[in-house]
Amino acid sequence: xxxxxxxxxxxxxxxxxxxxxxxPYQHDPLTNTWVPIDLWR
Amino acid sequence: MVGYxxxxxxxxxxxxxxxxxxxxxxTLGELTESMRDGTWPKPFAGWMAEYNPNITRSGTPAPAYYxxxxxxxxxxxxVLCGIAQHSSANGGFFGKITSSGTLTSTHDYLLGPxxxxxxxxxxxxxxxxxxxxxxxxxxxxxxxGLWRTKLDSSLSEIWFNDVxxxxxxxxxxxxxxxxxxxxxxxxxxxxxxxxxGYGLFQSGYNQFYEPVRAxxxxxxxxxxxxxxxxxxxxxxxxxxxxxxxxxNNTNMLVMGRVYxxxxxxxxxxxxAGGNTLSNQPNKCYVKPSNGSSSSFYFGQxxxxxxxxxxxxxxxxxxxHAESAATVGAVNFTNCMTLQQWNYAAGWNLIDLxxxxxxxxxxxxxxxxxxxxxxxAMEWDSTDTTLYILCKDxxxxxxxxxxxxxTPGTQTIEWQRKVYISKTGxxxxxxxxxxxxxxxxxxxxxxxxxxxxxxxxGVSSNKIVVMKLPVDGDGTGTWTVGDYTVVYEASNITKxxxxxxxxxxxxxxxxxxxxxxxANDPGTPTSTSMSGSVIEGSK
Numbered sequence: 001x002x003x004x005x006x007x008x009x010x011x012x013x014x015x016x017x018x019x020x021x022x023x024p025y026q027h028d029p030l031t032n033t034w035v036p037i038d039l040w041r
Numbered sequence: 042m043v044g045y046x047x048x049x050x051x052x053x054x055x056x057x058x059x060x061x062x063x064x065x066x067x068t069l070g071e072l073t074e075s076m077r078d079g080t081w082p083k084p085f086a087g088w089m090a091e092y093n094p095n096i097t098r099s100g101t102p103a104p105a106y107y108x109x110x111x112x113x114x115x116x117x118x119x120v121l122c123g124i125a126q127h128s129s130a131n132g133g134f135f136g137k138i139t140s141s142g143t144l145t146s147t148h149d150y151l152l153g154p155x156x157x158x159x160x161x162x163x164x165x166x167x168x169x170x171x172x173x174x175x176x177x178x179x180x181x182x183x184x185x186g187l188w189r190t191k192l193d194s195s196l197s198e199i200w201f202n203d204v205x206x207x208x209x210x211x212x213x214x215x216x217x218x219x220x221x222x223x224x225x226x227x228x229x230x231x232x233x234x235x236x237x238g239y240g241l242f243q244s245g246y247n248q249f250y251e252p253v254r255a256x257x258x259x260x261x262x263x264x265x266x267x268x269x270x271x272x273x274x275x276x277x278x279x280x281x282x283x284x285x286x287x288x289n290n291t292n293m294l295v296m297g298r299v300y301x302x303x304x305x306x307x308x309x310x311x312x313a314g315g316n317t318l319s320n321q322p323n324k325c326y327v328k329p330s331n332g333s334s335s336s337f338y339f340g341q342x343x344x345x346x347x348x349x350x351x352x353x354x355x356x357x358x359x360x361h362a363e364s365a366a367t368v369g370a371v372n373f374t375n376c377m378t379l380q381q382w383n384y385a386a387g388w389n390l391i392d393l394x395x396x397x398x399x400x401x402x403x404x405x406x407x408x409x410x411x412x413x414x415x416x417a418m419e420w421d422s423t424d425t426t427l428y429i430l431c432k433d434x435x436x437x438x439x440x441x442x443x444x445x446x447t448p449g450t451q452t453i454e455w456q457r458k459v460y461i462s463k464t465g466x467x468x469x470x471x472x473x474x475x476x477x478x479x480x481x482x483x484x485x486x487x488x489x490x491x492x493x494x495x496x497x498g499v500s501s502n503k504i505v506v507m508k509l510p511v512d513g514d515g516t517g518t519w520t521v522g523d524y525t526v527v528y529e530a531s532n533i534t535k536x537x538x539x540x541x542x543x544x545x546x547x548x549x550x551x552x553x554x555x556x557x558x559a560n561d562p563g564t565p566t567s568t569s570m571s572g573s574v575i576e577g578s579k
Binding site: 006007008009010013016021024025026027029030037038039 | 160177216218221239241243244245246275276277278279280282300302306307338363364
């Protein structure tokens with residue numbers, strides 16, 4: 001790894017949803033929300 | 042005016058033939074010269090068609106098809122795959138249509154029992170007519186993972202997954218999904234594959250790229266010491282995403298987004314290098330040249346690598362900028378941008394820059410569209426003409442556009458709107474047509490387009506396939522099965538501001554050694570189905 005990485009969310013970023021580990025989410029910077037990634041299932 | 046004789050018409054004024062009309066009476070000499078000069082009308086040799094795969098389980102056809110991907114075989118026939126929606130579980134399918142529009146086969150594709158839900162994306166046909174595809178699955182295993190396969194032209198399996206059919210995850214016991222636009226992608230000559238996915242790793246959903254040996258499907262990282270890699274955010278909980286990816290016969294490009302607090306938030310990375318990843322690719326990060334790197338980032342994007350060796354180490358892509366950034370003369374929010382990482386001329390050179398803007402008057406949508414979003418791009422065999430397929434952000438309806446652009450002269454040679462709607466459900470209703478491939482034939486004569494559609498908000502069980510001449514011919518209003526297709530001139534505008542630069546090539550890319558192989562998602566089976574094609578007409 002080239003740099004120091006942390007897993008804490010940056011200041012001002014909304015908390016990850018409770019079911020974050022059960023379905024994939026991506027952070028939407030425009031709304032500062034975590035949006036489910038559509039899995040087409 | 043032609044040089045041989047001048048009797049274009051024996052009655053009335055002299056005529057000059059065009060590619061669309063030659064009125065009057067002509068001598069054989071004039072005819073020969075005009076055909077030689079490409080100024081004589083010729084019959085339209087393309088087609089539009091509606092394809093119904095009719096993938097039927099327990100007597101019920103799938104009500105919708107998603108995520109269609111396709112390529113052309115060496116006979117310029119269309120080989121496509123996609124996801125078939127079923128009440129039991131979604132599965133895959135294949136279709137093959139000849140260059141003249143004849144359906145030759147449709148196959149239901151399963152990974153084990155029909156209850157195994159899975160996706161399949163990003164089909165490639167190599168120059169030996171072998172087929173590469175893959176996706177992800179979730180049912181019947183503790184953690185979703187990725188599957189991949191190589192089939193021959195008869196859809197018989199050449200390989201499936203890694204050794205002992207083991208499937209891939211970003212790390213042991215880590216939930217992993219396939220990237221819905223890129224999945225498993227192979228080089229045109231079939232010498233290299235890269236499997237692209239993302240998974241829950243280091244507290245975020247992070248993307249990763251695994252080199253795969255095209256001859257047997259084995260991981261080149263696992264078995265030959267090549268490199269898998271990922272680009273992590275400074276806070277790995279923020280995850281990362283892939284937005285454009287492609288291979289040619291020597292090189293690869295990945296473009297995506299990460300969050301890095303050192304650079305003010307979201308930024309886009311570029312990775313490019315050899316297509317088997319025997320070494321880690323080169324990298325850089327992009328920002329507006331006249332402004333801050335703070336939260337400038339691309340959204341929907343696509344790439345197609347160049348085809349000639351002279352353009353090795355040049356990496357073009359199309360993007361829509363999501364950030365609300367007006368930089369210099371350009372409001373990036375409203376345009377689709379073309380650019381290339383010109384690594385051959387220096388790691389920090391972004392050039393070929395052009396910005397394309399939708400013309401609201403081209404669209405029947407209300408409210409009027411304000412943005413252009415890239416769908417797919419394609420080069421002719423000499424890398425001279427770039428064909429761009431994009432869509433606007435109108436919802437009712439959403440419309441596609443196809444254009445031929447010559448970067449060398451910064452000229453849009455021609456452009457067309459491609460408005461696909463269910464007949465009787467015109468403007469005022471939600472209509473969309475989506476794709477992520479655009480492929481030119483081996484003679485540089487025709488472009489193939491394949492769309493899955495949503496009509497009045499309902500995903501359709503029909504697919505629209507088009508073979509269109511590279512000169513933009515075929516304009517008019519077409520009836521294509523259940524659809525009305527308006528293929529007419531459009532009025533996209535462009536500028537050529539050089540507003541992007543690469544600002545660093547340090548840090549942020551990891552040698553990703555944790556990729557894990559385990560668990561078989563189920564034995565693949567392929568069953569012939571009786572699909573149908575209806576050819577359209579004007």
